[in-house]
Amino acid sequence: MRNLLLIVVVSLLAGCVSMSKVDSGEQKIGDRMSVTLDGPWNRINAPGLGPAEIWTMEGMPVDQLLIYSGIKNEQIVHAARTGTGAPKNFAFRSNMLPDDIAAMFEGMLTRDGSRYKLEKLEPVTFGGVKGLRFEYSLTRKIDSVLLIGVGYAAVSKGELFSILYAAPKLTFYPRHIARVEQITKSARIKE
Amino acid sequence: MNRRVILAAGCLCAAWLACGSAFAQKEKEWAAPPRFVRPEIATDEGGLWSMMDREETRLRRSPFSIRDPALHDYVQDIACRLAGEHCADVRVHLVHTPLFNASMSPNGMMQVWTGLMLRVDNEAQLAAVLGHEIGHYLSRHTLERLRDIKSRSAFGQFLGLFGLVGAVGQLAVLASAFAYSRDQEREADRIGLILMRQAGYDPLEASKVWRNLQLELKARPDGDPSRTNPMFASHPASEERQQTLKTLAEAAPGGSAFEERWKEKLTPFMRGWLADEVKRGQHEESIALFTRMIAYAPTRPEFFCARADSYRTRGKGEDWKAAQSDYDAAISIGGEPAETHRGLAAIYRQRKQLPEARASFQRYLELAPDAPDAAMIKSYIEESGT
Numbered sequence: 001m002r003n004l005l006l007i008v009v010v011s012l013l014a015g016c017v018s019m020s021k022v023d024s025g026e027q028k029i030g031d032r033m034s035v036t037l038d039g040p041w042n043r044i045n046a047p048g049l050g051p052a053e054i055w056t057m058e059g060m061p062v063d064q065l066l067i068y069s070g071i072k073n074e075q076i077v078h079a080a081r082t083g084t085g086a087p088k089n090f091a092f093r094s095n096m097l098p099d100d101i102a103a104m105f106e107g108m109l110t111r112d113g114s115r116y117k118l119e120k121l122e123p124v125t126f127g128g129v130k131g132l133r134f135e136y137s138l139t140r141k142i143d144s145v146l147l148i149g150v151g152y153a154a155v156s157k158g159e160l161f162s163i164l165y166a167a168p169k170l171t172f173y174p175r176h177i178a179r180v181e182q183i184t185k186s187a188r189i190k191e
Numbered sequence: 192m193n194r195r196v197i198l199a200a201g202c203l204c205a206a207w208l209a210c211g212s213a214f215a216q217k218e219k220e221w222a223a224p225p226r227f228v229r230p231e232i233a234t235d236e237g238g239l240w241s242m243m244d245r246e247e248t249r250l251r252r253s254p255f256s257i258r259d260p261a262l263h264d265y266v267q268d269i270a271c272r273l274a275g276e277h278c279a280d281v282r283v284h285l286v287h288t289p290l291f292n293a294s295m296s297p298n299g300m301m302q303v304w305t306g307l308m309l310r311v312d313n314e315a316q317l318a319a320v321l322g323h324e325i326g327h328y329l330s331r332h333t334l335e336r337l338r339d340i341k342s343r344s345a346f347g348q349f350l351g352l353f354g355l356v357g358a359v360g361q362l363a364v365l366a367s368a369f370a371y372s373r374d375q376e377r378e379a380d381r382i383g384l385i386l387m388r389q390a391g392y393d394p395l396e397a398s399k400v401w402r403n404l405q406l407e408l409k410a411r412p413d414g415d416p417s418r419t420n421p422m423f424a425s426h427p428a429s430e431e432r433q434q435t436l437k438t439l440a441e442a443a444p445g446g447s448a449f450e451e452r453w454k455e456k457l458t459p460f461m462r463g464w465l466a467d468e469v470k471r472g473q474h475e476e477s478i479a480l481f482t483r484m485i486a487y488a489p490t491r492p493e494f495f496c497a498r499a500d501s502y503r504t505r506g507k508g509e510d511w512k513a514a515q516s517d518y519d520a521a522i523s524i525g526g527e528p529a530e531t532h533r534g535l536a537a538i539y540r541q542r543k544q545l546p547e548a549r550a551s552f553q554r555y556l557e558l559a560p561d562a563p564d565a566a567m568i569k570s571y572i573e574e575s576g577t
Contacts, residue, residue: 088472093506097537097571099564103504107472113288116470117253123568132567141256146254 017046029053030069033127033161034119036186039179041065050079052164057069059174063167063182068153071138071160078108087111094158098123098132103154105164106136113141127161129154138166142154148173152184211503221328226277236297236334243296250284250302257285257305266303267530269314272390272466273322279328286482289467291404294309295324308457309464310407310480311400312487314449318387326382334373350535357491380432384439393448394440401433410479454488462528465497474505492521496531503534511538529558533568540571549575 004091022041028034041055052066071077073094080089092106093100102121110116117137124133131154140148165180167173195301198451230236257263263285271278280299290306294459303326304316311317327333337569371379468477481498488494499517503509518535521527552572 074296090472095541097532097540098567100504100566101538103470107470110470118563121564123570128338141255144252144254 003121017044026065029067032156032159032190033067033069034188034190035067036184038182048079051075051077056171058167063172063176064165065162065183066162068160068162068164069161073158076126077104077160080094092160094160099155101132101155101160101162101177102151104135105134105151105153105162109136109138109166115139115141124152126154126181126184127156127187128151128191129161130158130159131155137169142145146170148178150177152187154189156189156191161187162165163187203473222383223275223277226280227331231543235337239333239337241306242297243300245299246296247282247284247298247300250286250300253286255287257287259285259460262456262460266308266317269318270301270321270325273318273386274325275386275389277325281325281328283303287467287498289471292326293320293382295328297328297331299326299328302511305460305467307462309461309468310404312403312448312450313396314453315387315396315447316400317453318390318392319383319394319400322386322392323381323392325386326379327371327375329374329382330378332379334370335375336371342427362393376432380436381439383458384436388443389448390447393444393446395444397440397446398436399435401436405430405433406483407476407479410475411473412475461491462493465493466500466530469500471496472504474501477501478505490524492524492531495521495524496528496534498531499534503538511541514538529555529562532558533564536571540575544573 002151008102020043022037022043024037024039026034026036041057042059044054044056044060052068052073054060055065055067056063057065059130068077071092074091076089076091081087086112088107090104090111092104096104099121102118106116106118115138119135119137121132122133124131126133131152134151136149136151138149140147146169147166148169149164151162151164153162155161163180163184165177167176230240232238232241245272263283266285267281267283270281270283274281277299281295281301282299283301284304285308285440286302286304288304288306289309290304291309291310292304293302295301301321303321307320311320381398384397387397389396390404394453465481468480471477478498478501481494483489483503484494495517499514499521502517515535515538518538519529521531532551532555536548536555539548539551540544549572552568554573554574556562556568559565562568
């Protein structure tokens, strides 16, 4: 999480970050997934952010909607850092069980030392495919803010499709969670 | 035996004796300074204390701070026994971070991370690290660093731009950013051993801390501890340090490790800290750590379960076999964590051994009916049929 913020801040200073509007209606994400929005979102565009699309309602430090579409076997699910002393990279493997997928995202979200607690993990249908839904709390290392998060994921033809949303427990998560749940319900994965 | 070998052995013996006797002499000579008085705010030391006070206020409110009174009082008591007359000035803060580290600030704030408490085998080993940090405190090494930086003219000119108050603040930031010198580290080691011995701890345990940590960090694929661990950034090479500490301790043996008391106080927290370690995803380091812990305490099922989880999540080649063997070992010892059965079930499931997977998932739910993943586990059981 901190790395992501750092990349955005550095890119912003370098003039490489841009924000674009995501309009209401159907939106195609990658080659095989689509979602339907009942209101606009902001998409963050910057180099080196990793394989997920990043959307936000309030701005990057506040809330983030990560959308993964067609993540391949062994593909890293975050902006990777390499070299001595770099934190561990977390990659998707197509033979992962649902709780392995939740654990992979836990690893990704705690690379900066943030504290994660799984609150619930259950089977659901996501994008028309059998998948998982998990809820978590995350105490962010950088500022000790308590976030609440929800994640949906499914594996289709060996590829990962997922939507994760996290925002501060106070005010912001309750403000936007209904819209996020609407997006996850609208998700369709092309078989 | 050839003459050179005899000569070399003789020299080594002489060096060892000289080192040991020198230490004994220095121990007699060394005396802790009187308690420190809070410095004036307008001084460099006052600025440093002030900055650390603010950091301590932040730490008190931090959700990463562990607020278990029994554990806190236990560690505070260890620090107090080491600090002697300075006990009243030492304030321990336990911090939930799964890395090996402890630190002490000039204002008496001591931080002890959970990754350190996971890694030490007994009370004496924790006392070795805390004694070392108290050694820095008693020698006012942070202030020495601050003044060393201040004396560098280039820095002085730069800092003059901020005015006096700004300069003190900037110096404090710089001082905290710079590591202790290796001489300061050696001095802190020496004082730490003296404090250990005075408090009744076996000083031989000090060298084992560094030996153990070195073994673990060498297991990393990148293999350079100084790049990956805050405690190694400035410290003397661990082999040298381990040997020096061992030699000094052997010169005046005695004291206890207080292993049983450590185990009793720490057991309630171990499973959570083991899980934190596994989740770091540094599997090679974690497997080396758990292997050492199993060798030290081969009847603790949670250590086997943690190593199994590391093997299973690493998932290289035939790691599943090592994981299965460790899960089985944890179960045969008894009193295993519920997660042992979930891990074992996951292996069976991936290997299409569905009846075994089903039985293990069921056992997991029996032991942890309110687990956050209970709904998912029930779906696995249904999928695996009757």
